[in-house]
Amino acid sequence: MPRLARLDAPGVFHHVMIRGIERRKIFWNKKDREDFLDRLGKLLPETRTGCYGWAFLSNHAHFLFRTGKAPLSTLMRRLLTGYVLSFNKRHRRSGQLFQNRFKSIVCQEDIYLKELVRYIHLNPIRAGLV
DSSP, rough: OOOOOOOOOOEEEEEEEEEBBOOOOOOOHHHHHHHHHHHHHHHHHHHHEEEEEEEEOSSEEEEEEEEESSSSHHHHHHHHHHHHHHHHHTTTSSOOSSSSSOOOEOOOOSSSHHHHHHHHHHHHHTHHHH
């Protein structure tokens, strides 16, 4: 059965989640998180995507993006592919890192958006990481 197409248009808010395959760690150390953030920081202006929140946990991550000129799938493909290549080289491993494709939920600009930002930022606290 084919996947459903993502609803994507410029200016749409998306709650995006990525998870490690079999819930394994996708960030092994500080260098991994810095590498991911550096890549994201370079891609956001190129794609004119806004990032309004993110949270990194060891085996998954959450983001709140507002799409720009490029589709969300373009941003995520470039971000995740580049990160996996770098991660695999740095840790002398091969193969997939992420479970399936990224998950995204379209968010409307209302009270839910505020709750979502709160949820994303409190996620590491609830997980006992902070």
